[in-house]
Structures are given as structure tokens and as C-alpha cells.
Amino acid sequence: MFGPDYTAGCPACSAIADGFNGSVVHLANHDVTLAAVSRAPLAKLQAYKRRMGWTFPWASSFGSDFNFDFSVGFTEEQQREGGIEYNYRREEPLRPSTLWGMYQWLDRAPNGRNESGVWWRRHDEYDLR
Numbered sequence: 750m751f752g753p754d755y756t757a758g759c760p761a762c763s764a765i766a767d768g769f770n771g772s773v774v775h776l777a778n779h780d781v782t783l784a785a786v787s788r789a790p791l792a793k794l795q796a797y798k799r800r801m802g803w804t805f806p807w808a809s810s811f812g813s814d815f816n817f818d819f820s821v822g823f824t825e826e827q828q829r830e831g832g833i834e835y836n837y838r839r840e841e842p843l844r845p846s847t848l849w850g851m852y853q854w855l856d857r858a859p860n861g862r863n864e865s866g867v868w869w870r871r872h873d874e875y876d877l878r
Contacts, residue, residue: 751787751794753811758787758797763871768850769805786810788822800873 750762758766769783776783784806787794791809798807816822823833833839855862 750785751789751797753789755789755793757871758801760867760869760871760874763801764851764869766803766805767801767872770803773805782806784808786815788816801871 750766751758757763766785769785773783786808788810790811794807794809810816820834827833852862
């Protein structure tokens with residue numbers, strides 16, 4: 750979502766995270782806390798969080814072994830090999846659509862997903878007229 754050298758969050762991950770604010774209160778009602786963790790320094794995450802208008806908890810794993818300790822981190826070499834161990838299982842890399850609620854709505858829209866190439870943007874980068 751947001752690596753240490755990024756200047757902004759990944760557009761696809763940001764689109765997914767746009768839906769987190771609305772879910773937080775419902776999950777909390779079931780004793781579940783939604784929190785995001787990214788590898789960028791906390792100051793970068795907080796600035797981007799303000800830019801995007803997000804309120805969900807977001808922590809930094811910068812400079813720690815958190816991602817590897819919880820088996821949610823992998824090296825570039827592991828990615829190039831094609832499969833990774835993620836959440837304690839060996840599998841192919843996940844696509845962002847696993848948490849992306851927008852596809853449920855687009856699949857029901859008259860034009861469907863009608864996408865070509867990389868179509869998503871950060872919500873403040875759309876030219877809405």
C-alpha cells in the first residue's frame with residue numbers, strides 16, 4: 750500500500766482503503782478492530798491519511814521486522830519466483846480485488862467493469878465534471 754520510498758499510497762490499495770472508514774464502526778460492534786499497517790514512516794502515513802480524509806487506524810512497520818514476523822512480507826526475489834508465503838501459506842500473490850467492494854457494484858452497472866488497463870486513481874485525482 751505505502752512503501753518507505755513512496756510519495757503516495759498505491760492507487761489500487763487507496764481505492765480499497767476508501768471503503769475502510771465505513772466498515773470500522775460495524776466491525777467494532779462485533780469486537781473486531783480494522784487497522785492498516787504499512788512500511789512507510791509514520792509521518793508519511795499520517796500526512797497521506799489526512800490528504801485522503803481517512804479515519805481508520807493506520808500504523809507504521811518502518812524499521813521493524815513486523816511484516817516478516819507475521820508472514821506478510823516478502824523480498825523482491827521471492828516475488829520474482831512467482832509464489833510467496835503470505836499469511837503462513839504458500840500461494841500466488843493476491844490481486845487487490847479480494848477486498849475491493851467497488852467490483853460488486855460495477856458488476857451490476859449497465860456498463861459493467863468496462864475497464865482497460867490501469868483505470869483506478871486516488872479519489873482526489875479523478876476529473877469529475
